[in-house]
Amino acid sequence: MSSPAIYYFDNNATTQVAPEVIEAMLPFLRDYWGNPSSTYGFGRQLGSHLDEARARVAALINAEPREIIFTSCGTESNNSALQSALTTRPGKTHVLTTAVEHSANIKFGEALQKRGYAVTYLPVAADGALDLERLEQSIRPETAIVSVMWANNETGVLFPVKEIAAICQRRGVLFHTDAVQTPGKLKIDVRALGADFLSLSAHKLHAPKGIGLLYVKRGVKYQPYVVGGGQERGRRGGTENVPGIVGFGRAAELAMARLGDEDTRVRSLRDKLEEGILQSIPGTARNGAKEPRLPNTSNIAFAGVEAEGILMLLDRAGICVSSGSACTTGSLEASHVLTAMGCSAARARSSIRFSLGIYNTEAEVDYVLKHLAETIARLRAVAPVEESFNAKAQRSNDAKESARETSSASWRTSE
Amino acid sequence: MSSPAIYYFDNNATTQVAPEVIEAMLPFLRDYWGNPSSTYGFGRQLGSHLDEARARVAALINAEPREIIFTSCGTESNNSALQSALTTRPGKTHVLTTAVEHSANIKFGEALQKRGYAVTYLPVAADGALDLERLEQSIRPETAIVSVMWANNETGVLFPVKEIAAICQRRGVLFHTDAVQTPGKLKIDVRALGADFLSLSAHKLHAPKGIGLLYVKRGVKYQPYVVGGGQERGRRGGTENVPGIVGFGRAAELAMARLGDEDTRVRSLRDKLEEGILQSIPGTARNGAKEPRLPNTSNIAFAGVEAEGILMLLDRAGICVSSGSACTTGSLEASHVLTAMGCSAARARSSIRFSLGIYNTEAEVDYVLKHLAETIARLRAVAPVEESFNAKAQRSNDAKESARETSSASWRTSE
Numbered sequence: 028m029s030s031p032a033i034y035y036f037d038n039n040a041t042t043q044v045a046p047e048v049i050e051a052m053l054p055f056l057r058d059y060w061g062n063p064s065s066t067y068g069f070g071r072q073l074g075s076h077l078d079e080a081r082a083r084v085a086a087l088i089n090a091e092p093r094e095i096i097f098t099s100c101g102t103e104s105n106n107s108a109l110q111s112a113l114t115t116r117p118g119k120t121h122v123l124t125t126a127v128e129h130s131a132n133i134k135f136g137e138a139l140q141k142r143g144y145a146v147t148y149l150p151v152a153a154d155g156a157l158d159l160e161r162l163e164q165s166i167r168p169e170t171a172i173v174s175v176m177w178a179n180n181e182t183g184v185l186f187p188v189k190e191i192a193a194i195c196q197r198r199g200v201l202f203h204t205d206a207v208q209t210p211g212k213l214k215i216d217v218r219a220l221g222a223d224f225l226s227l228s229a230h231k232l233h234a235p236k237g238i239g240l241l242y243v244k245r246g247v248k249y250q251p252y253v254v255g256g257g258q259e260r261g262r263r264g265g266t267e268n269v270p271g272i273v274g275f276g277r278a279a280e281l282a283m284a285r286l287g288d289e290d291t292r293v294r295s296l297r298d299k300l301e302e303g304i305l306q307s308i309p310g311t312a313r314n315g316a317k318e319p320r321l322p323n324t325s326n327i328a329f330a331g332v333e334a335e336g337i338l339m340l341l342d343r344a345g346i347c348v349s350s351g352s353a354c355t356t357g358s359l360e361a362s363h364v365l366t367a368m369g370c371s372a373a374r375a376r377s378s379i380r381f382s383l384g385i386y387n388t389e390a391e392v393d394y395v396l397k398h399l400a401e402t403i404a405r406l407r408a409v410a411p412v413e414e415s416f417n418a419k420a421q422r423s424n425d426a427k428e429s430a431r432e433t434s435s436a437s438w439r440t441s442e
Numbered sequence: 443m444s445s446p447a448i449y450y451f452d453n454n455a456t457t458q459v460a461p462e463v464i465e466a467m468l469p470f471l472r473d474y475w476g477n478p479s480s481t482y483g484f485g486r487q488l489g490s491h492l493d494e495a496r497a498r499v500a501a502l503i504n505a506e507p508r509e510i511i512f513t514s515c516g517t518e519s520n521n522s523a524l525q526s527a528l529t530t531r532p533g534k535t536h537v538l539t540t541a542v543e544h545s546a547n548i549k550f551g552e553a554l555q556k557r558g559y560a561v562t563y564l565p566v567a568a569d570g571a572l573d574l575e576r577l578e579q580s581i582r583p584e585t586a587i588v589s590v591m592w593a594n595n596e597t598g599v600l601f602p603v604k605e606i607a608a609i610c611q612r613r614g615v616l617f618h619t620d621a622v623q624t625p626g627k628l629k630i631d632v633r634a635l636g637a638d639f640l641s642l643s644a645h646k647l648h649a650p651k652g653i654g655l656l657y658v659k660r661g662v663k664y665q666p667y668v669v670g671g672g673q674e675r676g677r678r679g680g681t682e683n684v685p686g687i688v689g690f691g692r693a694a695e696l697a698m699a700r701l702g703d704e705d706t707r708v709r710s711l712r713d714k715l716e717e718g719i720l721q722s723i724p725g726t727a728r729n730g731a732k733e734p735r736l737p738n739t740s741n742i743a744f745a746g747v748e749a750e751g752i753l754m755l756l757d758r759a760g761i762c763v764s765s766g767s768a769c770t771t772g773s774l775e776a777s778h779v780l781t782a783m784g785c786s787a788a789r790a791r792s793s794i795r796f797s798l799g800i801y802n803t804e805a806e807v808d809y810v811l812k813h814l815a816e817t818i819a820r821l822r823a824v825a826p827v828e829e830s831f832n833a834k835a836q837r838s839n840d841a842k843e844s845a846r847e848t849s850s851a852s853w854r855t856s857e
Contacts, residue, residue: 033484035484037477037480037482037485040476040477040479040480040485041475041476041477041485041681042475043475044471044472044475046472049471049472052471056459056464056467056650057459057461057464060456060457060458060459060650061455061456061762062452062455062456064455065452065455065762065764066750066753066754066757066764066765067452067753067756067757067761067762067763067764068757069448069450069760069762070452070455070456070762098514099513099514099515099518099652099668099680099683100514100668100679100680100681100683101680102668102669102670102671102679102680103514103668103680105670106668106669106670106679114557129670129671130670130671130672130679131669131670131671131679131680134669134670134671134679135669135670138665138666138669142529228681230681235471235475235683235685236681236682236683236684236685236686237514237652237653237683237685237686238652250553251553253514253515253517253518253521254517254521254546254549254550254553255517255520255521255544255545255546255549255550256517256544256545256546256549257545264515264517264521264545264546264549264550265514265515265516265517265518265546266456266515266643266645266651267651268514268515268650268651268652269651270650270651270652271651271652335481338481338482339481341482342481342482342483345484346482347476347480347482347484347485348482349480349481349482350481
């Protein structure tokens with residue numbers, strides 16, 4: 028099998044594993060495949076490599092190595108933080124989160140509700156912003172934890188997590204942030220941030236799938252979620268995923284070295300793409316605030332065109348982009364993030380996320396701009412805006428929903 | 443880094459990743475690193491590879507592919523089965539398991555107890571056997587699930603899981619078996635077995651660490667443990683560990699092809715090793731029944747010698763073996779498995795597990811036999827049996843325990 032020719036603009040879904048990361052992992056698949064918990068040298072020697080990787084991911088977020096628990100993914104990290112808060116604070120039965128979290132939090136919240144816990148999903152404004160006063164007012168005496176993502180995976184909108192951490196500290200509740208979209212793109216300093224828990228996923232950072240971490244601030248009580256042997260100092264059972272952990276460590280090291288690049292070069296590519304779309308293709312609008320936002324993400328609505336058609340035609344040109352998040356693809360529902368921002372279902376279903384990465388080039392941006400303009404023109408030619416909406420209105424069983432869909436006002440909500 | 447020269451007899455701790463498995467994984471690290479949930483071809487194409495891997499692991503255990511949930515490890519699989527049983531059977535608050543389970547079950551049981559559930563740990567006989575009558579009598583009206591391992595990781599002793607499954611079915615309780623030590627060594631047929639849940643771990647089967655599976659019998663209600671996106675048909679959140687899953691599939695395929703070999707060639711190597719030790723080294727005894735037992739495992743007590751010393755000297759000769767399981771190494775406690783079988787703490791601390799695998803050769807067995815005889819002789823020369831026991835008796839604060847330790851009778855309990 029050879030490498031396919033693709034134009035990859037979906038780095039918030041997953042990232043290319045860096046060649047340097049694969050290089051770092053291979054010895055631990057081929058030669059050093061022992062169990063790190065063993066007493067003999069062949070296994071025991073792995074300990075120093077795990078330590079090194081732990082130090083590297085800790086350095087990336089300015090944590091102490093002992094504050095890092097390796098998990099299998101960001102979802103497990105998120106679940107673990109919330110469950111630990113509820114378990115270690117008996118009597119506290121409320122979780123406060125937002126309506127635009129990753130499905131890991133939304134669905135876990137629903138599972139908690141079934142088990143008798145109360146979960147509040149805070150709404151967001153049209154530009155994706157949170158009302159911090161409302162957040163503070165929503166903290167109850169029985170609130171165990173507030174969980175708010177740092178950067179939205181669909182729009183790139185950043186939440187003021189430092190301010191939220193301060194509110195939580197003042198109110199005596201724990202604070203968790205899902206920071207899965209941030210490493211390599213933003214500087215992460217857990218000391219300055221003040222969060223009690225922070226989740227990361229390696230495969231969003233040019234490391235492989237199947238590995239993540241949960242930062243737990245020193246002194247914060249923690250109850251393991253995956254419970255077994257004494258691995259991770261008794262905080263996460265299961266034989267350590269040595270190649271994955273080593274790869275994560277190498278990726279963290281690479282990310283620290285290129286942080287400036289991602290915030291300048293990738294940002295300028297993203298801006299060129301976004302401005303190019305908004306200026307050259309009529310009936311387009313950005314979803315979510317321009318700033319504060321991840322430097323790599325752009326979410327654009329294309330009036331009167333179904334995202335499904337856009338994705339299909341771009342795919343034929345080798346262009347990888349997405350609508351909604353990869354984790355909810357396949358469901359026919361409109362993005363819960365965009366609808367929470369007040370977008371109509373029609374607008375949400377006409378929106379495309381572009382998420383750039385370190386391997387993108389200016390030539391690739393030009394290629395996307397060219398094909399995108401042709402694609403939108405072609406789709407609009409076969410289904411003019413009005414017809415498209417009418418067709419959808421007929422399919423819809425929800426009159427109110429249909430009314431919102433046919434209102435052109437909804438296309439301006441987040442501009 | 444080059445491959446170290448080792449004599450690896452610790453295959454129950456982890457196994458060498460098969461070269462064929464690494465070969466199968468590499469394209470999914472290097473070239474096909476997309477997100478399988480994506481709509482574009484570059485991501486979507488991964489679906490067929492996941493399907494193929496799922497079909498292969500399903501074939502290994504005679505399950506349907508839809509009955510397989512990929513997890514991150516055996517520990518997660520075990521936790522998931524128990525938690526799902528308790529969640530889907532509200533009002534049922536009791537778990538019945540054994541005192542010799544892997545720490546994944548023992549420690550998770552303790553966590554459940556802290557949360558108000560009742561957990562019974564069934565004792566075993568001196569040869570490691572379970573009393574099935576007692577098991578059945580221990581099922582209560584409020585029992586949600588019985589969880590009994592198929593093969594013990596420390597002694598290789600097999601439990602009659604088919605009979606236990608029948609008891610559970612008759613009594614209307616769910617049955618889970620931790621089968622992590624069995625694949626490649628025993629034929630697994632979940633249809634014939636009749637268990638509701640079965641856990642496997644890839645790294646015990648020449649696939650990489652960080653991937654496992656939970657079999658859930660069709661029709662059995664399941665609540666996900668790691669909750670997030672719609673992956674694994676909504677049964678396990680988190681982006682799929684594609685290289686790990688593909689590797690697991692390839693390993694399952696290889697294991698099916700060599701099942702006969704492991705049960706004959708590996709068994710005869712194990713028997714040669716065990717008989718060689720018992721016949722040529724005085725003061726040795728097998729822990730656990732001779733049969734029914736895994737074909738690859740032998741657990742031997744060396745009277746009057748601390749396992750720690752044996753491990754250290756063998757390690758110098760490049761021989762990898764263990765005392766207890768890798769997952770509990772580092773703790774100074776004597777093996778909970780051997781003590782549950784009535785071994786004195788002294789005997790448990792003088793016991794070594796040899797677990798062979800497909801890559802072992804007869805020459806390696808000869809090498810181990812030679813070095814082991816020298817090692818034991820050397821250790822006994824510096825610390826004769828009586829002295830060793832006296833020294834320990836002085837260190838012990840528990841008079842009863844000391845009395846048992848100094849009784850030579852305890853050396854015969856499981857013979």
